[in-house]
Amino acid sequence: MGSTRALTISGFAGRSVGMSLGMEVAMTEPYYQDDSVTLYHGDCLDVLRELPDASVDSVVTDPPYALEFMGKSWDGWSSPRAFQEWCTAWVTECLRVLKPGGHMLAFGGSRTWHRLASAVEDAGFEIRDSIAWLYGSGFPKSLDVSKAITGTQMGYGGNSGAVRRATMGDAYAESGRQGNRDGAGRRDTGLNAHDLVLTPDAATWQGWGTALKPAFEPIVVGRKPLAGTVAANVLAHGTGALNIDGCRVATDEDRSRPPRTPNAIYGAGRGASITASESNPAGRWPSNVVLDESQAEVLDEQSGVLTSGLMPSGTPKRGKLAGILGEFKPQDSTSATYGDSGGASRFFPTFRYEAKAPTSERPRIPRNVLRLRTDLTPAQVDHVRARLTEAGVQVD
Numbered sequence: 050m051g052s053t054r055a056l057t058i059s060g061f062a063g064r065s066v067g068m069s070l071g072m073e074v075a076m077t078e079p080y081y082q083d084d085s086v087t088l089y090h091g092d093c094l095d096v097l098r099e100l101p102d103a104s105v106d107s108v109v110t111d112p113p114y115a116l117e118f119m120g121k122s123w124d125g126w127s128s129p130r131a132f133q134e135w136c137t138a139w140v141t142e143c144l145r146v147l148k149p150g151g152h153m154l155a156f157g158g159s160r161t162w163h164r165l166a167s168a169v170e171d172a173g174f175e176i177r178d179s180i181a182w183l184y185g186s187g188f189p190k191s192l193d194v195s196k197a198i199t200g201t202q203m204g205y206g207g208n209s210g211a212v213r214r215a216t217m218g219d220a221y222a223e224s225g226r227q228g229n230r231d232g233a234g235r236r237d238t239g240l241n242a243h244d245l246v247l248t249p250d251a252a253t254w255q256g257w258g259t260a261l262k263p264a265f266e267p268i269v270v271g272r273k274p275l276a277g278t279v280a281a282n283v284l285a286h287g288t289g290a291l292n293i294d295g296c297r298v299a300t301d302e303d304r305s306r307p308p309r310t311p312n313a314i315y316g317a318g319r320g321a322s323i324t325a326s327e328s329n330p331a332g333r334w335p336s337n338v339v340l341d342e343s344q345a346e347v348l349d350e351q352s353g354v355l356t357s358g359l360m361p362s363g364t365p366k367r368g369k370l371a372g373i374l375g376e377f378k379p380q381d382s383t384s385a386t387y388g389d390s391g392g393a394s395r396f397f398p399t400f401r402y403e404a405k406a407p408t409s410e411r412p413r414i415p416r417n418v419l420r421l422r423t424d425l426t427p428a429q430v431d432h433v434r435a436r437l438t439e440a441g442v443q444v445d
């Protein structure tokens with residue numbers, strides 16, 4: 050996005066910026082800094098309020114989705130409207146700190162992103178697009194209706210805890226509490242147990258659930274209003290446009306541009322340039338659907354190897370019937386496309402998904418090194434380690 054200063058908002062709620070009695074604002078100290086990154090650790094609203102107007106080129110953020118993720122308090126709001134109001138507050142600050150034309154990418158949850166998108170728009174951003182990130186690692190959080198009916202009819206109730214209780218009897222432990230792990234160390238929730246005898250009513254509902262497998266996360270793409278035209282904005286602020294060539298979907302195929310052929314509508318050489326993206330040797334135009342590797346694999350398994358045919362510009366296209374729109378006249382294609390082959394995933398940018406960055410990719414945060422006397426016994430070293438840990442010191 051042509052950015053030189055990008056702001057990634059992350060951290061945790063809780064630490065606020067102090068103000069002294071003289072109302073002098075104490076700036077948050079960077080938590081980490083190197084030649085390319087300055088990281089602040091604090092409440093996003095506190096940190097954002099300290100940044101000057103129009104000082105940021107782009108914002109990429111993965112805020113809470115208001116889904117009460119793993120029961121975390123930072124992911125819960127009293128109502129969807131309250132969540133939207135919180136979004137509007139930080140999005141408004143993002144708008145202020147961005148340069149004109151600066152882009153914001155904000156990740157959202159598939160159940161709540163309409164609130165996020167409305168906040169982005171209400172704060173004054175132009176919604177430019179939404180990117181669908183498709184991934185394969187999600188688990189459905191679905192209630193088994195037949196088990197819920199059985200649990201209810203056995204007098205335990207119909208929620209997932211009650212179903213576990215009905216299924217596991219004496220072995221029952223509340224979710225997230227004690228043991229009950231299987232051989233691979235996974236917590237045995239009991240929901241997959243097959244020894245729950247379904248009631249006749251429940252048997253009718255076998256195979257019914259309440260949720261789909263999550264495989265998509267939306268990313269709202271907003272742009273701060275431009276100062277003038279795109280050209281004027283880009284020249285004045287270095288923001289406002291997308292670096293398409295920097296994001297092309299690479300391919301091994303020869304995608305060099307074929308010679309242009311005269312075109313029935315535009316004549317030789319005209320028109321084709323607008324849509325000639327598919328013939329760029331650097332790869333395909335980046336799409337608003339992106340995949341992780343497992344989703345790309347699934348897609349390729351489904352599609353098998355496909356071959357797209359070569360179509361030089363000027364190739365006559367057949368007219369086609371288009372339902373209520375009537376018949377389209379036959380036209381010549383205005384752009385050249387290349388023949389290539391592969392799975393369907395080759396049309397989309399594919400990213401490696403890592404839940405957490407590997408140690409090798411994490412910045413090194415300077416640590417205090419405590420040297421112990423060399424004559425300590427292993428038991429004494431363990432004792433020191435235990436006391437330090439008790440005192441809240443993280444010990445490697």
Ligand SMILES: C[S@@+](CC[C@H](N)C(=O)[O-])C[C@H]1O[C@@H](n2cnc3c(N)ncnc32)[C@H](O)[C@@H]1O
Pocket residue numbers: 058059060061062063091092093094111112113114123404
């Ligand atoms: C959806 S998670 C993002 C996780 C992160 N992208 C990752 O992959 O680890 C939302 C994050 O926002 C943080 N958060 C919640 N409220 C915040 C606030 N007011 N200011 C800054 N960060 C906050 C949470 O601690 C959580 O880490």
